[in-house]
Every structure is written in C-alpha cells, then in structure tokens.
Amino acid sequence: MRTLLLASLLVPLLGACAPRQSVIQVPTFEVEQVRLTSLTLPSGPNPAVANLTLRLRVENPNPVPVRLANFAARLLIDGADVGRLDLPNVNLPARGGTVQSANLGLPVTLQTAGAFLKVARGQQTAYRVDGTFTADLGVLGRPTFGPFTLAQGVWQQAAILPF
Template identity: 35%
Template structure:
C-alpha cells in the first residue's frame, strides 16, 4: 500500500505533504490507525494525481436474503398478455462492507427461476449506505409468459402452490464520491425460493 501511494504522488508540494501524511498513518501501529486510516486515504486520494490504486480498495455491496418472504404472484391472461404472466418480489438485505460510505446507485438484475431465464430489470436506487450499514430493499420484476414459452413448467408448479427455486444475478453500480463510480459484476446477488401468492 505504501508503494502504491508513493507511485501515485507527484511533485506538487501540497500533494507530497498529503501523501506523506498517508504514509505516516500506514506505518503507525496504534489503535487510532484503524479509525483514522480510511479518511487519510480519502484525503490522499484527493491530493494525488492518480486515484487508480486507491479506487481498488472499494468492495462491492454484499447482498443476501432478507428476513421476508420473496413471492411470485400469477396474473391471469389478458389482452396484453394472452398467456398470462407473473410479478415477482425478491426481498434482499444489502450491506456496505467498506470503511467509507457510498451510494448504491443502480442494480441491473436478471431473474432465473427453476433454471430458466425469466425476467430482466434495471433499478435506479440512489440508496446511501454508511460504512457497515445494512438496508432491506425489494426488487420487483415482471414475467410475460408469452415471451418465454419455456416457463410453462413454472406455471404448472406455481399453480399447484409449489415453491420455486430462483437465482438473482446482477450488475451493481455505486457512487463513492472522489473515489469514483465503480461497477461490479455480473455476479450472483442472492438465491432462494419464491413462495406462490394468490392471483
């Protein structure tokens, strides 16, 4: 880390001073280091000419099943959906594992149900997350059975009231201010079972 910070600094006097401060705190062994180091790195990032090495410290938000039931609700056939469809709500708990805050800006999600591609969706969120903070969010997707004939088996299982295995894949974007706006994925966000709700 010391070498990375040194490589990114330039000749400007203020920049050299800020980077020396960052190196000083990196070499300290006191308990204060753990509390102050993230903010020193941010200040050094603003002072140094290249943010590349520091931007790499941002980890993607962590997704897992929330303590709420994810559901699939069948929709009856209609003029716009002659074969019917379904609405899906997946409850997720998202955590910021970083020592600095960021905003969860977007999620592009792909829903896989019983091994079949079922739906895609893009969600602009704008959800601020402090360091270590968790938040529970719903992800809503719509399935049109006329577009996906392979999902006929899913309709039969859902109509029988059986739960359905799902996987939610996605690409996640965050806004970390001066550290940039990295995008993570595609990756698996969460897996679980969908419980069938009534019409």
C-alpha cells in the same frame, strides 16, 4: 527544519510497513422474500403476466456510505431466465444496510411458463439473482461490479393455483 524533513520522509516509509487492506469491499445481497402474487392468462392483445414482489437486503461492509447505481439483474427460476430486475439508486449507510422492495410484472413465455406454474402450485424451486451494479464512491470513483450471482436459494410458497 531538520526534524520536519526527517518526519516527512519517515511517515511514507512507516505507512509502507503497515498491513494493506482492500479499499473497497463488495456489498452483499440477500433475498428476504420473493412471492408470486398472481399469474394471469393471455387475453386478446395482452400477454400472460406473472406478478411478483421481491424484497432484497443489501449490506455495505465499507466504512463509508455507498450509493449503488445502475443496478440491473436477471431472475432465474430452475435455471430459466424469467425476467429483468432493475432497482433505483440504493443508498447504503457506512457499515449498514437497507431493504429494497420491487413489484415486478414479468411476461410469461413458453420458456418460462413451467417455472412460474411450479411456483404457483406451491412446489419448491431454485432461484438465482444474477446482476451488475455500479458503486458511486464519490472521490474514490465509480467501479462496476459483476456480472455475478448476487443471491440464490430455494423458493417455496403457499399455492395460488388449485391445480
């Protein structure tokens, strides 16, 4: 009985001496590919639209699986906010990753037309994906991360417009 009591007192004390590590690490994001597939002109009641495909790699550094919920981001091209990117629930294996693809139809406005034309002409542009997400960690809770820059880089593709 005395040994059991001594052990129950020592275990928490020894645990307090062990180095502490953050329980939750933020997943990492990398844009594998972003491509402007078409740029339509306005016609009648239909606005001009930029159609994009985006492939995003998400990595989970945690030793437990994580489900990302409420993933909402903004795509910025040369500093211009060109549109919203929403992904469905993203399931990440423990210490693993997944690739999510999204097809976007973004409205072209007077503020964003220059950025989309630059991409369509094959010119190099800077992009950034800023956003927030909630990580569903089961019994550990549902912390929300962000807003912060999820990914950024330089975008250049073959021209899709001849002018």
